[in-house]
Amino acid sequence: MASSFSSPLPTSFSSLSPKNHILHKTQLALFPKKASTLFVTRSSDSGGGSVASVAVADNLEVKEKKAEVKEEYLGSNGAAVKAEAAAAAVAAFNDPRWVEGTWDLKQFKKDGVTNWDAVIDAEARRRKWLEDNPEASSNDAPVTFDTSVIPWWAWIKRFHLPEAELLNGRAAMIGFFMAYFVDSLTGVGIVDQMGNFFCKTLLFIAVVGVLSIRKNEDFENLKKLFEETTFYDKQWQATWQDEKSPSDSSK
Amino acid sequence: MASLTSAAAAATRADPSLHSFVGLRRVPLQNHLVTRNERNAPKTPRSLQIRASKSSPRLSGRPLRVAVIGGGPAGGAAAETLAKGGVETILIERKLDNSKPCGGAIPLCMVDEFALPLDLIDRRVNKMKMISPSNVEVDIGKTLAPSEFIGMVRREVLDAYLRSRAAAAGASVINGLFLKLETPQDSTGSYKIHFTQFDETLTLGGEKKTMEVDAIIGADGANSRVAKEMGAGDYEYAIAFQERVRISDAKMEYYKERAEMYVGDDVSPDFYGWVFPKCDHVAVGTGTVTHKADIKKFQAATRLRAKDKIEGGKIIRVEAHPIPEHPRPKRVSGRVALVGDAAGYVTKCSGEGIYFAAKSGRMCAEAIVEGSANGTRMVDESDFRNYLRKFDQLYWPTYKVLDVLQKVFYRSNAAREAFVEMCADEYVQKMTFDSYLYKRVVPGNPLEDLKLAVNTIGSLVRASALRREMNKLTL
Numbered sequence: 080m081a082s083s084f085s086s087p088l089p090t091s092f093s094s095l096s097p098k099n100h101i102l103h104k105t106q107l108a109l110f111p112k113k114a115s116t117l118f119v120t121r122s123s124d125s126g127g128g129s130v131a132s133v134a135v136a137d138n139l140e141v142k143e144k145k146a147e148v149k150e151e152y153l154g155s156n157g158a159a160v161k162a163e164a165a166a167a168a169v170a171a172f173n174d175p176r177w178v179e180g181t182w183d184l185k186q187f188k189k190d191g192v193t194n195w196d197a198v199i200d201a202e203a204r205r206r207k208w209l210e211d212n213p214e215a216s217s218n219d220a221p222v223t224f225d226t227s228v229i230p231w232w233a234w235i236k237r238f239h240l241p242e243a244e245l246l247n248g249r250a251a252m253i254g255f256f257m258a259y260f261v262d263s264l265t266g267v268g269i270v271d272q273m274g275n276f277f278c279k280t281l282l283f284i285a286v287v288g289v290l291s292i293r294k295n296e297d298f299e300n301l302k303k304l305f306e307e308t309t310f311y312d313k314q315w316q317a318t319w320q321d322e323k324s325p326s327d328s329s330k
Numbered sequence: 331m332a333s334l335t336s337a338a339a340a341a342t343r344a345d346p347s348l349h350s351f352v353g354l355r356r357v358p359l360q361n362h363l364v365t366r367n368e369r370n371a372p373k374t375p376r377s378l379q380i381r382a383s384k385s386s387p388r389l390s391g392r393p394l395r396v397a398v399i400g401g402g403p404a405g406g407a408a409a410e411t412l413a414k415g416g417v418e419t420i421l422i423e424r425k426l427d428n429s430k431p432c433g434g435a436i437p438l439c440m441v442d443e444f445a446l447p448l449d450l451i452d453r454r455v456n457k458m459k460m461i462s463p464s465n466v467e468v469d470i471g472k473t474l475a476p477s478e479f480i481g482m483v484r485r486e487v488l489d490a491y492l493r494s495r496a497a498a499a500g501a502s503v504i505n506g507l508f509l510k511l512e513t514p515q516d517s518t519g520s521y522k523i524h525f526t527q528f529d530e531t532l533t534l535g536g537e538k539k540t541m542e543v544d545a546i547i548g549a550d551g552a553n554s555r556v557a558k559e560m561g562a563g564d565y566e567y568a569i570a571f572q573e574r575v576r577i578s579d580a581k582m583e584y585y586k587e588r589a590e591m592y593v594g595d596d597v598s599p600d601f602y603g604w605v606f607p608k609c610d611h612v613a614v615g616t617g618t619v620t621h622k623a624d625i626k627k628f629q630a631a632t633r634l635r636a637k638d639k640i641e642g643g644k645i646i647r648v649e650a651h652p653i654p655e656h657p658r659p660k661r662v663s664g665r666v667a668l669v670g671d672a673a674g675y676v677t678k679c680s681g682e683g684i685y686f687a688a689k690s691g692r693m694c695a696e697a698i699v700e701g702s703a704n705g706t707r708m709v710d711e712s713d714f715r716n717y718l719r720k721f722d723q724l725y726w727p728t729y730k731v732l733d734v735l736q737k738v739f740y741r742s743n744a745a746r747e748a749f750v751e752m753c754a755d756e757y758v759q760k761m762t763f764d765s766y767l768y769k770r771v772v773p774g775n776p777l778e779d780l781k782l783a784v785n786t787i788g789s790l791v792r793a794s795a796l797r798r799e800m801n802k803l804t805l
Contacts, residue, residue, distance in 0.1 A: 203799035209464040210743060210800070213596040215637035216465040218584065224466060225751060226792045238795040311678075311733045315726065317563075317659035318718060 172208045176201060181224040195233035202226065242293075250289045257285065387518060389544075393418045393705035396698060397523055397543040398501075398691075399508045400550030402430070402485075403684050404670025406492025407444065408547050408691035413499035415699030416706075420541065421496055422525055424507040430485040431572050431649030433606050433613065433681070435589075438767040440685045441481060444692075450491055452609040454479035455589045461635065462750035463594030463743045470753050473760040478767060480589070482607060492688070505529075506536065511546060511559050513664060518708060521546055521665065545665040545709055547694055549687070552652040554672035563659035565674045567652040568601060569622045570681070571629050572615030574608065577643035584639060585612055592616075593746040596631040600740055601681065603632035605639070611646060617681065619655055653681055662714040669694050675721075677729055679736040680766070686725065693717050728769060738790075744797035748789035757782055 176186040182201060187194050202224070216222070258269045261278065272278040292298060394417045398409045401423025409421040435455070440446065456479045457471040497503050505528045512522040521543050526536040548556025552567060577585075585607040597603035603616035614636060616628045633640070654674035661673045669675075670687030677686070694717040699705070701713030739749035752758050757778050764770070 199796065199799060203796050204803060206464045206743075206747070206796060207800040207803050210595070213463075213594065213631055213634060214465060215635055215639075216461050216467060216592075217638045219638075221467050222465045225754065226747075226796065227751070227788070229792075231788075234792060234795060238791075238798070307737060311656065311730065314565075314656040314659075315722065315729070318657065318661040320659075 171214055172205060172212075174201065174205065177205065180220050180222040184228070195229050196237060198229055199233070199237065246289055246293070250286060253285050253289065254282070257281070387708050389702075389706060389708055394545070394698070394702045394707070394709065395420070395520075395543045396545045396547060397422060397521075397541065398547045398549055399523075399556050400548065400554075400670075400672065401426070401493050401503065402489050402549060402551060402670065402687065403492055404672070404687035404691035405547070405549035406489060406496050406691070407688040408549055408669060408695040409496035409501040409503075410492065410499050411692050411695035412698060413496060413501040415695065416704040417695075417699060417702065418705070419496070419501035420543070421493065421501050421503045422506045422508055423493065423503065424505070424528075426490070426493075426503075426505055427486060428489070430489070431570065431651045432485045432684070433572075433604065433615075434483050434485055434488075434608065434684075435606065435682070436481045436483055436488075436684050437682075437769065438478060438481070439769050440688065444492075444688060446481075446488075446491070450487055451481040451483055453482040453587065453607050455482055455587055455607065456480070457588040459588060459590045460750045460753045461590060461592045462747045463596070464747065465635075466747065466750055468750050468754045470759045470762070473756055474763060478763070479587075480767070482589075484609060488684075506539070508550065508555055509538075511556070511666070517710070520544055545698060545714075546667075547691070547698075548666060548668040548672045549670050549691055550672055552654055552671045554668065556666065557658060557668055557672050560660070560663045560666045560668075562661065562663070562668060565658050566619060566655040568617045568619040568655060568681070569625050569650060570615060570617035570653050571625045571650045572613050572648075573629065573633075573645050574611050574613050574647040574649075575640050575643040576611040576646050577640050581639060581641070581643070582607070582610075582612070590636065590639075592632060592635050593740070593749065594631075594635075595743050596628070597635060598628050600736075602740075603628065603635065605632075605636050612640065612643075614640060617653065625650070653683065662711060662718055664711055665709060665714065667694050667714040667717065675725075677732045679732040679740070682766075685769070689725075690717075690721055693721050725769070728765070731765070742797070744793040745790065747796075748786070748793040751789045751793070752786055755782070755785060 176183050182198055184193055184198065187197050187201075189197070258272060261272060262268060267275070267278075291301060396412055396417050396419055398405045398412070398419060398421045401409075401421050405421055405423065409419050412419040434452075436446075436451075441448070441451070456474050457469060458480075459467055459469055461467045493503055504525075506525045507528070509524040509526060511524070514520055514522075522540055523543060523546065524538070524540050527539050528536040546556060548554050548560070550556055554562075557563075585605065587607075589607060590605040592603040592605075594603075598616045598618050599621050600619050601617040604614070606613045606615075614629075614632060616625070616632045618625060618628060621628075654671055654676050655678070657674035658668065658672075661668045669690040671683055673690065675686040675690055676683040694714070697713050697717035697720070698709055701707075701709040701716065739745050753762075757774075761774060761782075
């Protein structure tokens with residue numbers, strides 16, 4: 080019996096820990112992204128700084144060529160710029176499958192059928208590139224790609240199903256363990272547990288918990304979210320706090 | 331999350347008082363009082379309105395005297411309404427030729443409600459381009475009728491016009507700087523205001539003067555001194571930074587009737603960057619609440635994103651100004667009330683303030699005129715609370731919806747991508763323009779609302795799924 084107790088626990092922990100790995104990776108990925116954006120914008124800012132100071136003197140030409148600008152920005156702040164950011168800042172986003180402001184779906188064909196996963200990957204890569212190296216929007220080549228061209232089932236297959244599997248797995252493990260635990264304590268079998276109101280409430284809480292708290296940060300995020308929804312209302316009603324009449328406080 | 335937009339839209343629909351716009355026909359100047367009464371009828375019973383003036387002491391021998399501090403849209407509108415209502419009005423403005431750093435966009439309903447002559451408007455924008463962080467661009471404005479537009483004005487022209495109307499109605503416009511106010515010892519005493527009057531001979535420093543008034547309307551903007559004097563409390567504010575760029579005629583042609591809005595973390599972490607056309611140049615700017623120290627960086631990023639379109643332009647002016655994010659904790663104290671930016675009536679998401687400034691100035695003045703029975707009785711704090719109540723009831727749904735939109739769509743680059751994608755939808759464009767131009771929401775089709783909710787959720791889910799993919803990449 081002791082061994083059967085312990086067996087659900089390790090499996091649930093081990094299934095949670097890969098999520099933690101991903102969690103760490105996303106946290107780490109977030110910071111370098113912000114840092115590289117800062118570097119690129121900082122380099123442009125110092126160029127911008129010198130630009131702005133001349134602007135106050137009232138007579139400044141916005142530079143002609145993008146390459147020139149980039150070099151000027153980089154040259155004036157060479158020290159702070161990382162090697163990759165420098166190289167990336169010079170080149171614009173470039174991909175043979177990106178034609179005239181949208182993805183050419185014909186180039187994504189695999190065995191005669193469009194490979195939607197590759198389209199998703201390509202778009203993610205494009206957005207990441209542009210986030211790290213913002214470009215001028217151009218009237219000659221306007222970007223018109225809309226993510227809704229990728230069919231709904233491709234999104235579900237790629238993003239929803241793995242997470243659904245994960246959450247269902249968690250819910251099943253929690254459910255099995257809790258049913259066993261309650262049965263061992265009270266002797267009430269699983270069928271009779273379903274008929275009990277308290278047990279049904281616990282089941283509801285367990286399902287909502289699994290759905291809403293998927294990562295460690297979700298605890299804090301949910302609390303902040305709740306505060307956020309009513310914060311603006313409180314700011315507007317502040318002027319009514321000192322008034323005695325009760326009729327104005329509800330909005 | 332997306333159902334918030336449709337739910338909030340439903341809330342605005344249900345509110346019967348949102349009928350401030352009476353169509354594009356020229357409304358005679360007196361009518362704004364009539365429409366106000368129509369709005370009041372279902373909400374506040376007649377007896378409540380008369381009660382205040384019945385219980386206040388009658389002024390003997392002189393009309394009510396009100397000082398309006400600040401001569402922008404709020405001050406000008408307030409002074410005009412007060413003067414028309416028979417109240418003795420003094421408008422104190424520190425710089426009569428002030429060119430405010432401002433986007434300068436006014437909705438159609440302002441042109442009509444304030445009977446603005448159309449030659450005040452430099453440009454009629456009927457096309458807007460929204461540009462996402464990855465430069466996906468969407469044009470909005472397809473649903474606008476030929477007579478509908480966003481008016482772009484020069485603030486110095488608009489402010490001067492409203493002040494001249496106030497002067498024509500009987501207000502005395504004084505060029506002076508408000509210094510401080512003294513509250514009366516008892517509830518019926520006068521307020522004493524101290525100000526420096528500048529005369530035409532421009533004597534250095536001006537002349538220190540005082541004046542006794544019965545009530546004060548603080549319309550002196552984001553850095554309001556009246557607010558400080560009355561202990562109104564502070565608010566969070568954004569810094570808006572703008573450069574006016576003169577570009578070539580060929581490039582100006584593109585911006586003839588078009589404004590652009592750039593969103594992205596590079597341009598602003600919690601607001602947007604813009605290119606707005608003015609009379610003969612464009613204004614390129616951005617703003618932020620949380621990262622004020624980086625504003626120059628954001629401005630450079632905005633210039634970069636618009637680079638191809640403003641290339642070769644000459645920067646003719648650089649300006650910055652604070653923009654309030656929410657109302658001050660106290661907007662009324664005794665017989666001193668705040669209106670406009672001084673009160674903090676700037677919407678979230680779009681940062682619109684001119685219309686609400688003028689409207690709040692007018693509504694406050696209307697409350698005073700009514701509470702004083704056209705200047706014959708003393709007013710008290712309850713009259714000013716009436717103005718607050720009416721304003722809050724009328725515009726709270728608008729502010730709340732825009733707050734929700736800002737929270738949902740300005741949260742991250744993924745949300746911004748979803749936002750721009752959503753703007754391509756015609757129903758969204760129609761609802762957006764209707765609510766902006768007329769400050770009301772036309773009863774939408776529930777089926778369309780449902781489709782909108784589904785599409786919004788879809789866009790947000792796709793964008794955040796792509797975001798997760800992006801996080802796995804390291805380029």
